[in-house]
Amino acid sequence: MNYGLAPEPGLGTAAEAAPTSTAKKSAGEVRSRVAKQERMMRSAAPAIGWFMLSEADRAAANRLLASASSDGTRDELGFAPIHFAFADRFFPGTSVQHAQLRYVFFVAWSYQELLSSTAGERFSIDRLFEIERRYSRRLIKSVETLEGSGISGWTKYEADQRPVVRASTIYWTALRSWRIATPVAGLGEAPTETQLRALWPRLVTREDGDDGKSRTADLFEGLPAPPPGWRNKTGKLEFALLAREARYLRRLWEAAGRGGTQPLLSRLIEQGVTTESLWSAKVRNAATKPDREALALAERAASVACIARAAHSALIEQRRNADRNAEDHRHADALPGLIEEHRDMALDLDVAALRTETRIDNDLAAFIETVMEWVRERRPLDAIANALTIRERDLKDVRAYLVNEQRRRDWQKGIATPLDYRWPVVRGMIQCVMEAL
Known part of the structure; x- marks a missing residue:
């Protein structure tokens, strides 16, 4: 099987190493060179890699892509552009994947928590996952029936596995569109997930001078505080909005339209x-x-x-x-x-x-x-x-x-x-x- 490996630059292939009438290399020299090339290719690190998803994982990812492409119906005939255009006009920032509105706060609070502990460091997807798993387990313990509960990735969390698509990805567009997330690191608008993770080390700045204090960027200006015990591993956690959270969303939605x-x-x-x-x-x-x-x-x-x-x-x-x-x-x-x-x-x-x-x-x-x-x-x-x-x-x-x-x-x-x-x-x-x- 060809795994997509390439020889080191300049090595060529065994056929390319064979002597020609003009090269005048001895058969022994050729054999030595080819043997060296083969040893180097066997020990070379792969240039590419891959991972395998289970059938269930692929099905979950396909469901997300299919539902996100249109109105929850498989879009074999390509009506998605119409769906998106009107849905984004009338209801900006929403998605058919948004089963529980309070997730926008769970995601924002997760990023706030991560920033408080890793400011100036490289972004850690593993730490974010641990925060998401912690609050997801609390949500799971707080509902009577998991099927239809709207808990993102609950089947994976129940099996002690990572969801294929996390809540932070599903709900990030809403945070940007509703201007819950704010511009950082010189950007003119709120970052995408990918941009935010690349900019993570730059979210801490220092004032001029040797004794300058560090300042951490505010990712979510005016965001309501998380509930007491947010960082606890146990305890009831609900999807019902608090009044201050509802007022916050209502205020932001007033200016969420075009321009x-x-x-x-x-x-x-x-x-x-x-x-x-x-x-x-x-x-x-x-x-x-x-x-x-x-x-x-x-x-x-x-x-x-x-x-x-x-x-x-x-x-x-x-x-x-x-x-x-x-x-x-x-x-x-x-x-x-x-x-x-x-x-x-x-x-x-x-x-x-x-x-x-x-x-x-x-x-x-x-x-x-x-x-x-x-x-x-x-x-x-x-x-x-x-x-x-x-x-x-x-x-x-x-x-x-x-x-x-x-x-x-x-x-x-x-x-x-x-x-x-x-x-x-x-x-x-x-x-x-x-x-x-």
Whole structure:
């Protein structure tokens, strides 16, 4: 097996070391040189390395990437740019991975604690992990049921292992977007996780002079203090926000929109809107006029995505039936009803306005127009099959379900739903803040 090792510079290969008519080296000299090269290559340190993840680890990482790419639904048809554009406009800093809002404080307090003990040193991922493991174990002991508790990585902590994706990674974007994290070390904005870890040794500065005092950077200006006993290894730790934490978030959310403006998220908090549907009159009434226009555009795009996903699922089901000589028809049965439910909304979509708002590319815009035309003409599933196949193949290559029989074997999916723009998660956040105030 070739492990990607390379000979030391200038050594070449055995073939390159062989004598030529002009080199005039003796056979003994050649053999000696080749033997030396082989000894050096065997003892050389590998130039690259790798590590192996278990199947469970890979599955967990894949779940994170899949859910982060869109609205929690696998995005085989590439609607993620629309989802991101509207979700980030209405609810900046949020993610479908944000199961418990108070994690933003747990992460911030963890970094504060780490900085207090390692200021001026190189960043230690191991120390951060120990802090995360400590508070995670306390959370685990504080809930009755772990399944669905929102505790990040609890299955790994229970097995005394490290999570594949830690809470500090999942929630760091929120700390930056909501300006909980502050610019440090001369940066013009709050650092990314990678930047912060690289800058860690520079977070301590000294005043001029031999007796100058050291000063540690403030990573989170105005952050509420952690609860008493934060550094304890045992004791109850809860996800419920304290009033001071809720007020802090509410204040920051007021300026979390584009250019420091008030986003829809903040306006919904002000009016206590937690309706089941993002498209309710209460949401529209809380929105500014530009946001109401964007909401209307987002709802129409969500309907187009729902129809396209429903047709895609029905087509996979059809082809898998042919593969397996089966007669499944769950998605085929659902398709006509979904088309009728979303038909009017989908056909009202202004694709040009959508492109202006979301900056989607030409291929996605053309695909949307194809879906709309198919719906308008009320044509059968086979009429859209080619467009769906090409779209998925262009995005997923050989991994596309519609062209890969092996991948279709284990395919499972719920009935298609419209894009939700993270509203279920955001609705929970709003409820969490309101309960604390």
